[in-house]
Amino acid sequence: MLTAYPVHDIRRLEEAAIAADPRRDLMQYAAGALASVIADELVEGRGRVYGAQLLILVGPGNNGGDALFAGARLARRGASVTAVPLVGAPHRAGMDALVHAGGRVVGGAADVEADLGRYDLAVDGIFGIGGRPGLPDRVAGLVSLLDHHAVPVIAVDLPSGVDADTGAVPGAAVRATTTVSFGASKPSEFIQPARDHAGRVVRVDLGFEADQAVTELQQLDVDDLAAWWPYPGAKNDKYSRGVVGIDAGSTQYPGAGILATHGAVYAGAGMVRFHGSDEARRVLTADLPNVVYADGRVQARLYGSGWGEREDGAEVIAKGLADGLPAVVDADGLRHLPDGGLEPSWLLTPHAGELARLLDCERSEVEADPVGAAHRGADRTGATVLLKGATQIVAQPGRRSVLIAVPGPAWTAQAGSGDVLAGICTTLLAAGLPAPRAAVLAASLQAVTAAALPGPVPPHELAREAARTLGRLQQSAAPR
Ligand SMILES: NC(=O)C1=CN([C@@H]2O[C@H](COP(=O)(O)OP(=O)(O)OC[C@H]3O[C@@H](n4cnc5c(N)ncnc54)[C@H](O)[C@@H]3O)[C@@H](O)[C@H]2O)[C@@H](O)CC1
Ligand SMILES: [K+]
CATH class of the missing domain: 3.40.1190.20 (Ribokinase)
Known part of the structure; x- marks a missing residue:
């Protein structure tokens, strides 16, 4: 049986986990797990991480932070990593880490659109559980170009644009080949049409402990x-x-x-x-x-x-x-x-x-x-x-x-x-x-x-x- 929780409850579980162990850096743990899934897919797709072309789509929140820190880890392993901030100001420490590891940051979507086909993989760090359904038009354009070039996409926590709580996809949304889901499954992993946008789901345990008060969606196997x-x-x-x-x-x-x-x-x-x-x-x-x-x-x-x-x-x-x-x-x-x-x-x-x-x-x-x-x-x-x-x-x-x-x-x-x-x-x-x-x-x-x-x-x-x-x-x- 797989269990999912609405976003509101995931936030509560996250707070409880942090309170139980304040020294644990959940974002670094999440980024480490994400980097290892990305590395596995690069090895499977092209034989090695070294020299891979990786594009990181960065939004304004911690979801972008996860993606940037993962990008920094892969840059240190010899991947050529390009980050493109797409909405608002990107996660500061994540940007610093990526640049320090040798990654490149471009100004916006226009700087990468012309040669998207060269990327081996894109990482969707646009929105996570703080996302509202849909994507701003210019972001939707870039996402559909990636689809056009058949660049595989790994979604961080959930594919940006889907409604995490209801599984609805009312506007543009990322279609991921793989989703790396942190802490707890979201309802959108079980409910169509969002379920199809997630692709293969890799779940990363962050040590959350459910309590009686949370709503659960239990999917049978x-x-x-x-x-x-x-x-x-x-x-x-x-x-x-x-x-x-x-x-x-x-x-x-x-x-x-x-x-x-x-x-x-x-x-x-x-x-x-x-x-x-x-x-x-x-x-x-x-x-x-x-x-x-x-x-x-x-x-x-x-x-x-x-x-x-x-x-x-x-x-x-x-x-x-x-x-x-x-x-x-x-x-x-x-x-x-x-x-x-x-x-x-x-x-x-x-x-x-x-x-x-x-x-x-x-x-x-x-x-x-x-x-x-x-x-x-x-x-x-x-x-x-x-x-x-x-x-x-x-x-x-x-x-x-x-x-x-x-x-x-x-x-x-x-x-x-x-x-x-x-x-x-x-x-x-x-x-x-x-x-x-x-x-x-x-x-x-x-x-x-x-x-x-x-x-x-x-x-x-x-x-x-x-x-x-x-x-x-x-x-x-x-x-x-
Ligand atoms: N829940 C957890 O325990 C953990 C969460 N982490 C990451 O943190 C993420 C949540 O981070 P945040 O709360 O910063 O939220 P997000 O990273 O989802 O970003 C929310 C921001 O995006 C803006 N936004 C949302 N939808 C928009 C739209 N459609 N158009 C334009 N702007 C929009 C919001 O105004 C807000 O500023 C998770 O998904 C996960 O990736 C991880 O770092 C590890 C631990
Ligand atoms: K995402």
């Missing part, structure tokens, strides 16, 4: 998925594994019910009872003869995928609430929720547009701060929220921390993926998992399954593959 999945054991029967009730699909959208049922079955439900349309039932009878159509005991329900315009939607959901069973509400079902008063054992699975409708805001507002929007959705409804999209985020009512699923390939964004996902989530609720864990495991299973495939497959095939993934994960799982 494959080992967490393997360890947390509730594999059926020898003592399980179909009831203890969980019976899923699916009320999904409609005459207009029969496929949604079929897909959700595939998700539920292949994720290992003890039994699935299907209460959707007759068209879907005919297909399911042929494809998945284990599905049951009679009423009877269930342990979790799914409502809403492919409902379309359903007149009795609000009534069905109200009845489900009165039953007191955990439930997943997906897609069209989200239009029929009561105003607040849901339970955290209920899991809502909106994409950005559906969450915007729940929050009475624009989709762009959700995309600008997906974690914040997922929190608001959970707080407003009282339910757990899984916000689907390029980054899959799970928020709980009244809690500031969020879970983030293992990232998967972009091709899973296709019609029907959400229906399968809703089915997997319901299987995990029926198995007795709390909604947040069910949501993050289901989304992670889909991502890990897709990542192991050579390319796009339709969602019902992805559901079948998920069962194979679970078989492999179970073998590799270390008990926790």
